Amino acid sequence: MNNHEPLVQMVNISKSFGTVQALKNVDFDVGRQEVMGLVGDNGAGKSTLIKILTGVFPPDTGEIYFEGKKVEIRSPKEARDLGIETVYQDLALIPLMSISRNFFLGREPVIRVGPFRFMDKRKMDVTVRQVLSEIGINVRSPEEPVAILSGGERQSVAIGRALHFGAKLLILDEPTSALSVRETHKVLDFILEAKDRGLSIIFITHNIYHVYSVADRFTILEHGRKVATLNKAEVSAEDIIEIIRLGYKEGKCRQ
């Protein structure tokens, strides 16, 4: 059930670094319970746009609206507080640490003993076991290091973590690029499940076929400008590839 008001709206965003204009007058929005594919060639401005959305740096011009309200996102922490979570390819989980510790990093539940606060390991354990079984990952114990999980399992745990902590918008940066075929499908399935559970997702990737299978809409960036927002019904995956490969005008003409 898609609410027609967008979850996040970025209006007229521009950003320059010295003489390089990374983004120029970009409008970008993501609806509720929607998977948005953010695509474009290298240097198109995808990562700059996302960094603005997640508070790494502010835009030069433009506004951001979240759940209808105008917001200023000044740090990654503020983005997180709003409910925007990001899963970067290698930066989602720390392999040497246990699944449990990773899951709750920065948000560990505590027990108070006098003036001291200790991590509530039992609670962490129980919660993570539950989440893992929901995802369908089988490990002996949540105390096991993340290193024993496969790439796909790690992505799923990161997504499950975002879900658990009530994220509203999840940004996935190249979630399937290092995965096997089977693992890719598991992750894509989980993305759809996350959407069913109320999450909106921005899916950034170079692999158009992967994102095509789960996305509702696509935003194509080219040289810092938005060149198209397309519904899945309007285009095929090959069309999108052509647009990116040849540039908007040529690609569109070839349709």
Next chain:
Amino acid sequence: MGVRRTAGRVKNPPRFLHVAVWLRRHPEFGAFVGLLIVFAGFSLTATRFLTRDSLASILTVAAELGIVSAGITFLMISGEFDLSVGSVLGVAAMIFALTAKAGWPLFLGWILALLVSAGIGFLNGFITVRTRIPSFITTLGTMMFWRGILLAVTGGFPVSYFPTATPTMFLILNGRFAGQFRASALWFLGIILILNVILVHTRYGNAVYATGGNRDAARVLGVATDRVKIINFVISALLAGLAGCIQFARFLSVDPMRGLGLELEAIAAAVIGGTLLTGGAGNLIGTLFGVLLVGMVRSGLVQAGAPAYWYQAFVGVIVVVAVVVNTNLRRWALK
């Protein structure tokens, strides 16, 4: 080779799965086994090794090294090194000695020594974090700098302080009890316990593991990695300074060479105990075993009658063997 865990199925687990799981959670086990082997070895070959005095003496050596090693372990787990601990130990001891000689109340001199140590640690951390120069290099520099200051201030000569009766402050720091046991052992065990609880059972400890495991990932997930590192640099230097004062409380004399070479022994003990050089893993219990092992080796070699000039070689071999064993154990457990 390698296990691929997929949902619902566990393929090709190592034969002793329970052992592997347990080993993964307790990296200090390798050090413990090593300690037992060394202990047994010397008990058999050195006649008076098992006496109370002998063990108390080993514990005394381990305590001072261990206090420094505990601080370094904590810092290494967050992904940094502190090579200046030996110089800090010397500086702190010298401050303690000079203030005592000048007639200051010992408690104040002690506090000043600790404050200066913490300050040096803060400087180490601040420089490392701001300039992004590897801490190996920055603390190599500060190690030489503070050693140079020590030499310049003292002109190369020792500083001694001879009170008429042993002051209470010195008894608290390093007094004897139950024969040859010393208060330094209590300081050591207390510090190990407290630091381990912080590391393993608090949010800060989680942040330490994360910062060392993958600093960028930790950052992205909201951990204040710079702050964690600076705090740990302060802890490392503070404990080194404490060890220097504890040592002075017994010997009453400090020369500017005090603490020279300590940093490598402290790091070796931590590594033997399962702390990774690359950061992100390890704990204080492992350091406890590592320090006891290192303390035991030299003592045992003397009592077993080994030729004096062979100690260095033996200690070196043991360090390498211990690390190889630990690494292989860890790799096997992760399969």
Next chain:
Amino acid sequence: MKKVVLLALVIGLASLALAAEYTFYVVSHGGPGDPFWGVVMKGMQDAADLLSKGTGDTIKATYLGPAVYSVTELVNMLNSAIAARPQGIVCTITDPAALDEPLRRAISLGIPVIAINVPDPRPAGERIPYLFYVGGDEYLSGIKAAEKMLAVKKPTRAVVFIHEVGHVGLELRAKGFIEVMTASGVPAEKLAIGIDPTQAVDIIRGYFAKYPDTDAIFTLGPIGTLPTVTFLREQGLAGKVMLGCFDLDEVTLKAIKDGIALFTVTQQQYLQGYLPIVWLYLYNKYGFLPANDILTGPGFVDGSNIEKVEELIKQGYW
């Protein structure tokens, strides 16, 4: 009357012309802040002052030493001294290889050179051809220390605590000691104790556990003396074990006063500053040369002269 005045004038002018000025440089590896070298400097200055006052000539002596130990700095300072073309150079041969070229150059320029504190260990034909050496003899120090102990009582077992293995000076001291002990039928060996006092005490304790009949110890410097004295005190062995030390520091002095240490060996470094200045003057003016090196050590400080020495330390002579 006029003849007397004329004679006085001639003599006066002649003695003015005859009053010579001598400039000597002492170049050493010891820094200006080091109390050990402070004594050497005082010896040097006292000699220069005394000679100037006593002879009517002007003797000027300057000490050059790097603040932090550095052979490069030492060589730089030496080159500066040579460039000043003084009437004599006194130098510690800390690194014979590095000092070979500059000192030979100085000697070929006619500047007499006296070595102090550290000699060139090479044999006569090879070594830097300085006039002679003024300083201690490490090997002889060990020998004399052992003899001094044997004069008190023949120990059952003797041990040398070496705190810096491989240090040439320390190894020579140990060698002399062990050879004399062994020749007298006393089992004697080296024990490496390192520079950390806590570890050293543990090593010493282990040694005594294995050889409880040990009753003679020779330490090679304050770094070795500290843990030894601590061990003896803590174990109640003070007085039961003969202890000989090296060099003077507060811990060593207290040990002698408390009767824990029998003696300490010194190299009387005041003489290493004093004597070369006197000899350079005598050599320059009259061509005198001693027939052999002048050994300022081993000298001994023990119960018989400790109080006097303590007083003199305060005055800067020891």
